[in-house]
Amino acid sequence: MTPLTGEPAALQSRLNFRSSINMRNLAILVLLSFQCAAQNQPAPDVGEKLFLAHCAVCHGPKGDGGKGTNLAQHRLPRAPDDEALARIITFGIPGTEMPLTRMTPQQLASVIAYVRSFGRMPSESLTGDAQRGGELYRDKANCAQCHAIHGRGGTLGPELTGVGVRRSPRYLRESLTDPDAAIPDSFSSYKKITLIPDNFLQVRVVTADGRRFTGARVNEDTFSIQVRDAAGRIQSFFKEDLRELHKDWGKSPMPSYRDVLSRTELEDVVAYLVSLRGEP
């Protein structure tokens, strides 16, 4: 079945995105269609396909977060019920990178059902102690050398202020033990022109006079590249002055903590990271 052509005409006509009608009326229209569609059986395989096409680039193929929020939660803060979720999918979230996506009511219902299935997975019970994890974060693991919370800390790695909302415990655990397995994807939401790349690409350069630098790419153009080294210093190079420039796609600048932290300590750090919900 192709859901695009298999729709009853009556349902199709309800999804009417006229730019001139006001947003509130439009919202009511769409939600009416959604409620109506919800009486149909949402198709789980369609929901999965649509999720992989539209949502997974930011929310992760398993819905456990990425650039976008972790959807594998019992309660999604912005989408407590299905109508709210329908509204977010249909209109996006203004002021964020969450775009609007136009779908048929049945497609919408299928995606919503699929998203909700993440939250129904047996939730992981966290065994770690968040307070102890915080101490490990600051001392033994020295995470703050590269990561910042509320603007305090290092600059080499991603900001972690709201990481507990964005990432699942499974993802965080994997990032700590196998950082290369979970490099934040870049170029996922299409950009016509990129002002600043939003990935953490590790680069290694050798200058013409033999000096070597390794760090995370901050920016790049045809003629130059800017790299942040482990000490947080920006190193800027014209490419014509470099003997070598390596881009380590698939390699994270972050070391593995598999052998640094014990199993218990690892769970403590995960618990701490999960507690970082963005509130100051």
Next chain:
Amino acid sequence: VSVRAVAALFSLPLVAQVSSERIRNSEREPGNWLTYSGNYQGYRYSPLVQINTLNVARLKPVWMYQINDLNQFETTPLAVDGVLYISEPPSNATALDARTGRPLWAYRRTMPPDVRVCCGQVNRGLAIFGDTLFLGTVDAHLVALDSRTGHVRWDIVVADYKTGYSITVAPIVVKENVIVGISGGEYGIRGFLDAYAAETGKRNWRFWTVPGPGEPGHETWAGESWKTGSAPTWVTGSYDAELNLLYWGTGNPGPNYNGEPREGDNLYANSLLAINPDTGELKWHFQFTPHDVHDWDANHVPVLVDATVGGKPRKVVAVANRNSFYYLLDRATGEFLLGKPYAQQTWAKGLDDRGRPVLVPGKSPSLEGTMVYPGLHGGTNWFSPSYSPQTDLFYVAAREEATSFYLGLPEYHVGNFFTAGGFRGIPGLEPSGAVRALELEAGKKVWEFPLHSPPWTGLLSTAGGLVFGGTNEGHFFALDAKTGRLLWRFSTGGPLQANPISFLCDGRQFVATTAGHTLFVFGE
């Protein structure tokens, strides 16, 4: 005031009469830039030699002009006897003193709040004839302005903007006809190309790019799908005065990504049309991408060259198409001569002996997304290629970028977006670009200059042995036209999304381009 000074004043009229003959013989006045591509043949080539491979390293900005609008600034200026005529977004025009950059007049148009444009309220330039300038507008009017003052001579409705039509293209004047194309391929318009009398604004002909019932090609559209068939004409064409043929590209069929409602080849979408400019009659057509489902408009400047192909002299037209193939056609007959990829592509096994693509199965948009090279924005796009008669090379700003195409609902409502699908980037796959030099006759790559990201700006070649180009990161640069070696660069601070030109003022050569929201003029 001496008699001689007065005589000099009259012998150098400040506002020139630009005849079609002057445009046809543009190589006789290399100091001016009289039409969108510099000449009727679509070369974007300047015969000026003052700025050349030996001294280009000393090039620096001479003046800049900033606009007061946040839409992209994509104009190609016209340079006519010491005055630059530019369009500004959304649909404005300004005359600038080429010596200083000071405005001489400004035409400012109030735009209705509900205009329909897919991709920004932009304008790509003006046409001139006599002392009249022609400006297409985002609300789908064509406006004639007094080039001395900017006052309106006439203002006519080309199409109803509320149904999705708009104009962003720079018109061209052929004999006494103003030829203007239309945008709206994302709104299910029915595309056309129009000709208006330069003097009065009276429409002399209209060629519908989607044939109606009873017309040849109508059978390539299932059912009623022709009514929303799109095939817009939003990039300026070229003209061969000897054959008296106008060459114009057409864009995607509507809806863009879901071909189901429009079974068939969908003529004349994604095609090059050869049209009699006096009558609007179609002489021949060549369709690059039959039944397109990837939005690969054939809206490009066709390049007209008298070449030797297979040992025989041929009047050819060269096109680097958005579908990532470079094509050479006989421009008298439309015969397919050659087609070769100039950028990465994964959708066609090749072209058959008539130039029709042999498709790789499974590359159509799908519910789960289908990754294809080139992506939606193509191996190149609307910005101009350049041809240098000096090197006999065809220069193209190429894009290496895949996207994932997905299907949507083909539901049409008048004046609404009608794309039935969309696209996403590919995680972890960083796009790039290059300036490539191709042998005109063989399409073979001679050199390339790699770019960090897929470009959005066109190229200018010059008799000084140079190719000028630009980057999204704000660089304007000059390459050796023979080798591709970088000779000069300047960081403008804003993305380049236009086409450069060159002109003389006070006997000195300048190169101009927009970048960000500024027009830059460079000189030695």
